[in-house]
Amino acid sequence: MVSLRNRGRCYLAFVIALGLLGSVLPTLGAAETNQVRVRVNIWVGCVGGLIANGGLDTAPGSIYAKKGLKVSFKIIDDWTEGAAALATSNVDVMLTTDDVWAKDYAQFKARGFGARAFFLVDWSRGADGVIVRQGINALKDLVGNKVAFAPYTPSHFLLWYGLRESGLSSEQRNEIFSNGIHTKDGIEPATLFAQQKVDAAVAWDPDMSDAVAKRSGSRKIYDTRQAKNLIADILVVGDRFAARNPQALVKFAEGWIEGVEFIKSQPARAYTLMGSIKDFNIPTDLAKTMLEGVELADAAGNKAFFGSAGSASDYARIFKASQELYRETGVLKGARSDPEGSVDRKVVDSLK
Template identity: 55%
Template structure:
């Protein structure tokens, strides 16, 4: 048989049957390639308009997957609240077979602990999503808006329930006792918010609050604050666990005077997404939210797996036993909690909006920001609403049991409010409703508290009449809070002092004006102790 190989510069000529055989082989190779790579090709072509992918046994069906392209870059800090995302992702990067992978997502969690660096990375497009607390986001949202950078909160991650607090030396039992004391705190953090908000809702004067903030020991983080307290360099400290509890145990006689078990709807972690990403990738955003919430449900059923995974992420450097202890100080945000948080539940209050407004008022009062933003422009609930069919049924709101404070128990803090009423009447002046709304917002954030509403009058007129009138006016304030905020009646007690407890002389008009007041005394809820 003649040799078909090329000789020198000759052109190779194939016989007809060889040509046909070559074509058949080539077509076979193409067909095999298509068959083996059809899934990848399908993803490149894009998902169908509707339908779901078949789920594994015992797992919910998954929406049609988008193409896996560039990773979704999510900034996080070292915090156990990230556990649902890590569970859903398998680690900091998406692992094959993980929940995120099944949703067609490629996610990369980037640890950036420094808040300034993290905000710069977010605003410059180096990350697509960012883990925030609502209070800190309220500050940065103002700055982002000034720079025309759009972003919105789309997912509630967790509530702090005891993980943040204020510890104090013996003799300091209330927020008012902080007057003239040296406090350590890390600025522009949830600890800063907890301190500012507690001072604002106390009876301390503006000059007393100003003294505390000016003489405070400013630290880099809550760890340094706790250390300063343990070393008795400060009278009180605002910090987070486990360092907060450790410092308290090292200083004899010290105690927590406030933590987020009492202010249980004040500090919340959220995920924020850039407007650019949400506009370009709405399906991926919804699938990401769904996968994260599935991570929450997985942790509920398999908590030990969450502890072990966090312990295995070497970049976190959190041992398994510490992860377990830290997770006990938070409540992870499942789907119903997310609906309630963003005002999509059956109750009347939007927790995101409430915290956002409280925080912005605090930041503005400290001249950190120059104005206020509408919280509705800072949240996007479309992804959550798109998931309703996966979580059918009514949203159940867990009612908090309340009990009256123990006899002789001092209030955690006392507010002195001027609320105007019609002359010789318990009809609230419409202009004073904004003052009562401030009380309502505080009670929503400090949800695990009970409140005494105490009416007071000046010394003019008959004592018996003034005592009865002040009680009716306290009842009117209670009725307003009950009607507008759905607070249960057993959370609020009312009293009428009349002229019996003046704070100034009744001999002058200025003194009488100070005595015509409503005291709001706030106590930790004994039913939850």
């Protein structure tokens, strides 16, 4: 676990990284690249892109290879480090969630770095949740118990949203957050729970299910099947990369969709391929179960999620709700960001 001081150091590193932008951003006018570097964390929703790529790096004969792309997926489980990697051009595209993006977008904008959401990866449908020891039966029972979660991640947003809907007073909700065990990444809460060092944890699969299996009497009491249409995984791209490489970005999105179609049409082969991806920790025998906890997005799902300019879309709804969380915690101050400025629909509009 990390202290608020250590998390402050992570944030400081992020700010320093933003300050280095002038020396690392590419020069406009260069020829379009066929290379795309993508930040991901270990999350089952990434499988569309991984299948399209044939692994973390583009495999010969893969969907991306046939499109002339060279894609490299870089596993960065720390979300602050992932954002810093995008800001310093160490990656071109970042996997994040709509809720976390509301924070990162405002911080990027304040430092002069432009980036926009351009693709819906998946909806969480039970793969994010709150797990508890025996004797805790509802979210309101978390008062007086130690809850582990990773601040400024989807787990934070899920817990905040669930507690707000639970009927607890603001004082009780604040007590749960202030007495919580704050971790650096989204994996550690599940580890602490499995080791019986906390009473509850907010986590995501595969770590969440694994932790419940290791602790007798424990169970999941709240997840994204109840909080439906709350946790949406998205891809964000830096403005300069998008401007310089529009066709590469379209091919990248099209290939991802083709990867999703492959999973749906040939699931057995897809599970085997997933299990063979080194360092991604999704074994073949668990792939099917884990994929049941997400809804992979296709072209139609992308169009519906982002909507049209100014529409009451799911993207805008989650973005606005998350800003309330980050304003309550003091991370965001000043005027609220307009969701419309944080999205670029050109790629989604091109999908068929």
